[in-house]
Amino acid sequence: MTQSENLLKIINELHRNAALVDNDSLSAVERLITRANRVYLAGAGRSGFAARGFANRLMHLGYRSYFVGETITPAISDKDLLIIGSGSGETASLVADAKKAKEIGAWLATLTIYPDRTIGALADAIIEIPGVTSKVNAAGTDAGSSIQPHGSSFEQMSWLVYDAMVVDLMLMTHQTDKEMFARHANLE
Numbered sequence: 001m002t003q004s005e006n007l008l009k010i011i012n013e014l015h016r017n018a019a020l021v022d023n024d025s026l027s028a029v030e031r032l033i034t035r036a037n038r039v040y041l042a043g044a045g046r047s048g049f050a051a052r053g054f055a056n057r058l059m060h061l062g063y064r065s066y067f068v069g070e071t072i073t074p075a076i077s078d079k080d081l082l083i084i085g086s087g088s089g090e091t092a093s094l095v096a097d098a099k100k101a102k103e104i105g106a107w108l109a110t111l112t113i114y115p116d117r118t119i120g121a122l123a124d125a126i127i128e129i130p131g132v133t134s135k136v137n138a139a140g141t142d143a144g145s146s147i148q149p150h151g152s153s154f155e156q157m158s159w160l161v162y163d164a165m166v167v168d169l170m171l172m173t174h175q176t177d178k179e180m181f182a183r184h185a186n187l188e
Contacts, residue, residue, distance in 0.1 A: 009147050010156075017130040017157050026161065028125040029083065029109045030168055033063065036081035036107065042068035042097050043085035046155040051085045054162035060180040061169055068097055078105030086110060087133040087154040089117030098122045111158050129157045 033039055039058055043051035051067065058065035066073040068082070076082060082101040086094045089112040098119045101108050109125040113133060120126050131154030132146055146153045170180070 006147070010153075013146060013148070013153055014156055014160065017153060018160065020130045021127065021157070021161060025125065025127045026165055026168065029127060030165055030172065032081050032107050032109055032125055033058070033083075033165075033169065034172065036063075036079065038064040038066065038074075038076075038080045040066050040068055040073070040076055040080060040082045040101075040106075041085075042082060042094055043158075044091050044094060046151065047085040047087060047158055050155055050159040050162060051083070053159060054083075054166070057162070057166045057180075058169075060183050061166065061173060061175060062183065076101055076104055076106050081107045081109060083109045083111070084119055084123075085112075085158045086119055087113045087129075087131060087151055089114040089119040095119060111161060113154055127161060129154055129161065131157060 039055070041051040041055040041058075042048070048067075055065040055067045080101075082097065084094050084098055089110065095118050098108055098110075099122065102122050107125075108119075108123045109127070110119045110123045111127045111129055112120055113129060113131045114120065115123075115126045115128045132150045133154060170176075
């Protein structure tokens, strides 16, 4: 098998998974983003990288967005939104963040494979993403299969879902790429 064949298999897998993502769920999260004073993103590991990318794009759109755990991230308050990317929905540090946000009165949204797990049970909006993760599958459940290491398809789909929401938010806010680029970092 050549590298390009593996690439095509991954793209086909993502295409099949994308067809399973509910558009109404994306719209629900987008509505929370537009209502929130500030948007906080959280995720561990590679899911965290995707969340950081989304926080960056939200900033380009003019939203006040932060990644949880950075030293410049301010305290969350009511009327803020926390979006957590967690395939398992059970990552201990992210569960703690979700509980704290809800305790304070902030809205909570999540991207997850398992909407019925702890973070999903707390969430105001859920985007269910097909995928597999060894964290949960090791406990005896199976959400499907992938040719990739467990977690990869969820992380890739998270990035793509975030980017799809960016396109929607661009249209909703009537912003062009040029307007977004004006907010792009110029100290690089």
